[in-house]
Amino acid sequence: MKIILIGASGTLGRAVSAELAARHELVTVGRTSGDFHTDMREIKSLQALFQKTGKADAIVCTAGSVHFGPWAELTQEKVDIGLRDKLMGQVNVVLAGQEFLNDEGSFTLTSGILSEDPIRYGAAASLVNGALESFARAAAIELNRGLRINVVSPTVVEESMTSFGPYFPGYKPVPARDAALAYSKSVEGKQTGQVYKVW
Numbered sequence: 001m002k003i004i005l006i007g008a009s010g011t012l013g014r015a016v017s018a019e020l021a022a023r024h025e026l027v028t029v030g031r032t033s034g035d036f037h038t039d040m041r042e043i044k045s046l047q048a049l050f051q052k053t054g055k056a057d058a059i060v061c062t063a064g065s066v067h068f069g070p071w072a073e074l075t076q077e078k079v080d081i082g083l084r085d086k087l088m089g090q091v092n093v094v095l096a097g098q099e100f101l102n103d104e105g106s107f108t109l110t111s112g113i114l115s116e117d118p119i120r121y122g123a124a125a126s127l128v129n130g131a132l133e134s135f136a137r138a139a140a141i142e143l144n145r146g147l148r149i150n151v152v153s154p155t156v157v158e159e160s161m162t163s164f165g166p167y168f169p170g171y172k173p174v175p176a177r178d179a180a181l182a183y184s185k186s187v188e189g190k191q192t193g194q195v196y197k198v199w
């Protein structure tokens with residue numbers, strides 16, 4: 001399969017790369033890293049990306065920022081960071097990418113444990129993760145040509161514990177390579193409309 005991986009240089013993206021590159025042709029994408037560059041907050045940037053990459057059998061996204069911070073300091077601007085980047089960025093990937101997927105191709109997006117298991121400082125992230133999972137369940141019943149869509153929802157990964165560990169007291173981290181298996185299940189399997197929890 002030809003697989004476009006947006007966010008390939010990141011902590012999760014590197015593990016997904018390692019898992020899928022052994023069996024497939026991988027096209028790596030980032031904001032400033034990878035074979036091709038895009039800013040998924042802008043749908044025009046994604047359309048330009050897919051024109052350059054050409055058609056693929058799978059589009060995987062392991063990119064998207066959200067704001068973490070105290071509830072008392074949460075503002076519309078801070079919530080908007082995640083809405084524009086992690087949520088609309090990934091929605092844009094689907095909207096722009098669908099015509100560039102071959103029949104029965106798949107999207108795999110990334111949410112996270114906070115959709116179901118909230119933490120202090122995580123309201124903006126929980127909002128975005130829950131919305132992504134709802135979007136994917138709905139898109140799965142309307143996508144044409146046998147296209148599929150799933151979401152991987154990892155807990156915090158071991159490799160991110162130095163930066164995110166303090167936000168997740170009591171959470172058991174998983175190695176990024178365990179999360180990568182769920183991306184493989186989505187891309188190489190037949191399921192659609194699923195949220196794969198890796199925790």
Ligand SMILES: NC(=O)c1ccc[n+]([C@@H]2O[C@H](COP(=O)([O-])OP(=O)(O)OC[C@H]3O[C@@H](n4cnc5c(N)ncnc54)[C@H](OP(=O)(O)O)[C@@H]3O)[C@@H](O)[C@H]2O)c1
Nearest residue numbers: 007009010011012030031032033040063064112156157160
């Ligand atoms: N790490 C964890 O423990 C964990 C757990 C659960 C969920 N998640 C979620 O998984 C996703 C990836 O996390 P990560 O820790 O792997 O992130 P990361 O290490 O910061 O990597 C982010 C990747 O996404 C790319 N990127 C960022 N914004 C982009 C944009 N607007 N357009 C296109 N590419 C963009 C970056 O490209 P450049 O480097 O070129 O800028 C980089 O390749 C995030 O949405 C995060 O919330 C992470």
